[in-house]
Amino acid sequence: MDQVTIPENLDELTEDQLGLLEREIAKKYMNIVPWGAVAWGLGNCMIFISLFPLVLLDMVPLWIAFPIATLNVALSYLPSHEAQHNIIAGRGKPLRWLNELLGHVSTIPLVYPYRVLRATHMEHHAHCNDPELDPDYDVHARSTPDFFLTYLKNLQPEGDRNSAYGECLERVGKSEFMLDALIFQGTYLVIMFAMAWTGHAIEAAMLWWLPKMIAQAHLLYYLAWAPHYPGVEQGRYKDTRGWKSKLGNVFSAGMQYHIIHHLFPRIPLSLTPSAYRELKPILERRGCDLGTL
Amino acid sequence: MQLLIKIFLSPMAFAVGFLWPLVTQLLIAAEVMTPGMQTWLVSALIVLPFALMAQFRGSWIWIK
Numbered sequence: 001m002d003q004v005t006i007p008e009n010l011d012e013l014t015e016d017q018l019g020l021l022e023r024e025i026a027k028k029y030m031n032i033v034p035w036g037a038v039a040w041g042l043g044n045c046m047i048f049i050s051l052f053p054l055v056l057l058d059m060v061p062l063w064i065a066f067p068i069a070t071l072n073v074a075l076s077y078l079p080s081h082e083a084q085h086n087i088i089a090g091r092g093k094p095l096r097w098l099n100e101l102l103g104h105v106s107t108i109p110l111v112y113p114y115r116v117l118r119a120t121h122m123e124h125h126a127h128c129n130d131p132e133l134d135p136d137y138d139v140h141a142r143s144t145p146d147f148f149l150t151y152l153k154n155l156q157p158e159g160d161r162n163s164a165y166g167e168c169l170e171r172v173g174k175s176e177f178m179l180d181a182l183i184f185q186g187t188y189l190v191i192m193f194a195m196a197w198t199g200h201a202i203e204a205a206m207l208w209w210l211p212k213m214i215a216q217a218h219l220l221y222y223l224a225w226a227p228h229y230p231g232v233e234q235g236r237y238k239d240t241r242g243w244k245s246k247l248g249n250v251f252s253a254g255m256q257y258h259i260i261h262h263l264f265p266r267i268p269l270s271l272t273p274s275a276y277r278e279l280k281p282i283l284e285r286r287g288c289d290l291g292t293l
Numbered sequence: 294m295q296l297l298i299k300i301f302l303s304p305m306a307f308a309v310g311f312l313w314p315l316v317t318q319l320l321i322a323a324e325v326m327t328p329g330m331q332t333w334l335v336s337a338l339i340v341l342p343f344a345l346m347a348q349f350r351g352s353w354i355w356i357k
Contacts, residue, residue: 152354152356153352153356153357155353156347156351156352156353156354156356156357157347157348157351157352158350158351158352158357159357185302186298186301189301189302189306189307189310189311192310192311193310193311196310196311196314196315196318197310197314199314199318201311201315201317201318201319202315202318202319202322204311204315205315209311
């Protein structure tokens with residue numbers, strides 16, 4: 001990928017020149033189909049679904065299937081996230097069908113419908129850290145222990161998070177998407193109840209119920225909480241931070257570089273580290289919080 | 294229809310549909326109890342307080 005020459009003294013550039021340079025660098029990383037994410041999303045869902053017959057037919061022991069299922073659920077969101085931002089293909093493009101297929105299929109293990117996720121995620125981008133308008137605001141917490149306590153509270157039937165997406169969809173005039181959520185949740189419950197009452201409750205718990213709870217905690221911690229911490233500032237260069245994860249970039253789902261995603265959502269996840277390294281001097285000049293990254 | 298959906302998605306339905314057989318099967322798998330009516334009754338007694346708390350207080354674990 002061609003390097004864009006960055007002047008030694010960025011202070012000499014005007015805001016317009018700096019913006020132009022920033023966009024010029026970012027442009028190099030856009031319009032690239034992330035085939036890895038496509039294979040990841042579709043393959044991950046297939047593996048997850050296949051675990052059910054494999055366990056029920058005693059072909060795979062439950063203690064092996066449980067960590068695989070947990071990994072599957074934890075890995076199910078990000079490919080859909082690429083599709084939500086039309087990274088595989090935008091409207092009217094030949095691969096648009098694949099973009100939408102990936103979006104719909106990859107989050108099946110997480111029991112979240114694509115259209116709900118996309119509509120609410122766009123609002124998260126538009127109003128990041130806004131207490132009233134950011135649908136992910138209720139995961140904000142003062143510290144890691146406080147995050148997990150908040151998560152536990154949000155899991156409860158009257159948890160704030162249960163109504164956050166519904167209220168958001170109503171506000172943006174897309175409440176019809178709640179039907180998707182109803183179908184997803186209804187199907188999930190039918191499967192869980194059917195397995196439980198046919199003598200496979202432990203299998204249902206270990207293959208879907210527990211993995212979903214563990215994976216959701218991971219997802220919300222690394223995607224919604226950590227990159228936006230402390231979550232008090234708003235604005236393009238202030239609502240997201242660069243940060244160094246103690247458990248590494250892979251375990252933190254690539255979210256160390258989430259600041260790049262919020263600045264340029266069309267850059268595929270796999271390219272955000274390279275884009276970050278190239279954009280870093282500009283982000284420093286903009287006064288972004290980059291921690292020790 | 295709305296009422297049926299509400300009942301289906303309620304904590305009580307989750308307790309009856311999933312948690313009750315889960316606790317029963319766990320008691321049997323852990324060899325704490327043997328299969329039979331008594332095990333179903335014991336697991337119902339374990340699940341019921343949580344189900345009532347979730348249904349009427351809005352939390353499975355009291356805190357909210």
